[in-house]
Amino acid sequence: MDLYTGSEAISRDELLSRVEGKSALIGLLTDTIDAPVLDAAGPSLRVVANVAVGYNNIDVDACRARGIIVTNTPDVLTNACADFTWALILAVTRRLGEGERVVRRQAWRGWALDYLLGMELRGKQLGIIGLGRIGHAVAGKAAAFGMRVAYSAKRPADVAGATQMGLDELLASSDVVSLHCPMTPETKHLIDRKSLLKMKRTAYLINTSRGPIVDEEALAWALRERLIAGAALDVYEHEPAVHTGLLDLENVLLIPHLASATTETRTAMADLAASNVLAVLSGEPPLTPVA
Numbered sequence: 001m002d003l004y005t006g007s008e009a010i011s012r013d014e015l016l017s018r019v020e021g022k023s024a025l026i027g028l029l030t031d032t033i034d035a036p037v038l039d040a041a042g043p044s045l046r047v048v049a050n051v052a053v054g055y056n057n058i059d060v061d062a063c064r065a066r067g068i069i070v071t072n073t074p075d076v077l078t079n080a081c082a083d084f085t086w087a088l089i090l091a092v093t094r095r096l097g098e099g100e101r102v103v104r105r106q107a108w109r110g111w112a113l114d115y116l117l118g119m120e121l122r123g124k125q126l127g128i129i130g131l132g133r134i135g136h137a138v139a140g141k142a143a144a145f146g147m148r149v150a151y152s153a154k155r156p157a158d159v160a161g162a163t164q165m166g167l168d169e170l171l172a173s174s175d176v177v178s179l180h181c182p183m184t185p186e187t188k189h190l191i192d193r194k195s196l197l198k199m200k201r202t203a204y205l206i207n208t209s210r211g212p213i214v215d216e217e218a219l220a221w222a223l224r225e226r227l228i229a230g231a232a233l234d235v236y237e238h239e240p241a242v243h244t245g246l247l248d249l250e251n252v253l254l255i256p257h258l259a260s261a262t263t264e265t266r267t268a269m270a271d272l273a274a275s276n277v278l279a280v281l282s283g284e285p286p287l288t289p290v291a
């Protein structure tokens with residue numbers, strides 16, 4: 001076994017040099033597993049186990065072409081990610097980031113009737129783009145906050161009381177738009193200047209999916225011009241870099257990719273990745289192969 005213990009993501013060169021001759025590779029979403037990595041591993045490699053549900057960091061076709069199985073970690077992180085999405089929705093609509101910054105810089109002058117007013121969730125529409133496991137779980141918690149749910153997805157889904165809509169209608173009618181679709185060539189910059197212009201000026205955008213689904217330059221523009229009320233981001237186009245145009249805006253909450261970051265969930269993700277490897281190496285079917 002060869003365990004990388006660095007505190008930052010393994011460098012490309014180190015990954016390429018250490019993967020040679022391995023039978024299995026357990027990697028993180030920060031590791032790009034593409035044809036050069038697979039070639040560097042050589043014919044011994046049988047399974048690539050991603051410790052994440054999203055697997056846009058892996059060239060699945062290149063793995064398939066070499067007979068290498070790819071696995072991910074669905075289900076075990078669904079609840080943590082759904083809770084976290086609600087944490088972002090509440091935090092941005094109630095302006096917690098702004099309030100916390102005011103208190104820390106000792107600029108708070110005391111309670112006032114109209115100070116840092118936010119938006120109430122009750123009676124509003126939550127628009128969910130991509131209704132997979134996490135989107136479903138987010139939708140399932142909406143009733144607790146009195147929100148109705150609209151969703152845009154390829155297939156109709158079985159979510160009580162939720163209305164399926166086309167993307168444009170969802171963008172135009174939702175008070176909170178939350179992204180839960182996978183990162184694919186079709187979803188890259190799904191949220192761009194045009195789609196931001198379709199949103200209500202009072203609406204909020206939440207992204208816990210993958211950064212490149214949002215054009216960060218366009219979002220910075222929309223937030224600066226107050227074309228939408230606010231945004232909460234857990235993921236970025238070029239992590240860990242964040243578009244500089246976002247950094248000094250008060251109406252965006254910027255979080256460092258923490259949606260699944262609970263001790264319970266990260267432990268379950270690591271366990272599942274290891275179990276997938278053990279299954280494949282012992283000739284059993286993997287527990288959670290990617291589709």
Ligand code: DGY
Pocket residue numbers: 029051052053054055077209257258259260261
């Ligand atoms: C995932 O698993 O894809 C998440 O982004 C991890 O937080």
